[in-house]
Amino acid sequence: MSSNQQPQLNPVRFDTLTSTEKIWGLTNIASALGVSTDKARRLSRLDDCPIYRPEPDGSFFAFRSELMAWLKTKGK
Numbered sequence: 001m002s003s004n005q006q007p008q009l010n011p012v013r014f015d016t017l018t019s020t021e022k023i024w025g026l027t028n029i030a031s032a033l034g035v036s037t038d039k040a041r042r043l044s045r046l047d048d049c050p051i052y053r054p055e056p057d058g059s060f061f062a063f064r065s066e067l068m069a070w071l072k073t074k075g076k
Helices: 011-018 026-033 037-044 064-074
Strands: 022-024 061-063
Touching: 022 026, 022 064, 026 037, 026 061, 026 064, 061 064
Parallel strands: none
Antiparallel strands: 022 061
16 A cells, blocks of 8 residues: 555545444444344344434444443443
8 A cells, every 4th residue: 555545445444534423333333232143133132222223225324422321320
C-alpha cells in the first residue's frame, strides 16, 4: 500500500472516522454491550431493545447512547 492509499473502509473504521454514535453490525454492537453476537441477536428481538434492523436482510445498527440508557434501565 502506498502512502497515499487509505485502509479499506469498513463499519468499524467508518464509526471511528465519522465519530458518530451509530454502531454498525451485530459484532460491533455485541462488543459495545460486552456480550456474544448470539446474545446481541437475541436482545435485538426484544421490543424495548434499541438494536435496529430496518429490513429483514438489512444490517443491524444501534446508537451507543440508546444502548447505554437501555442498559441502565435493565440494572446490568
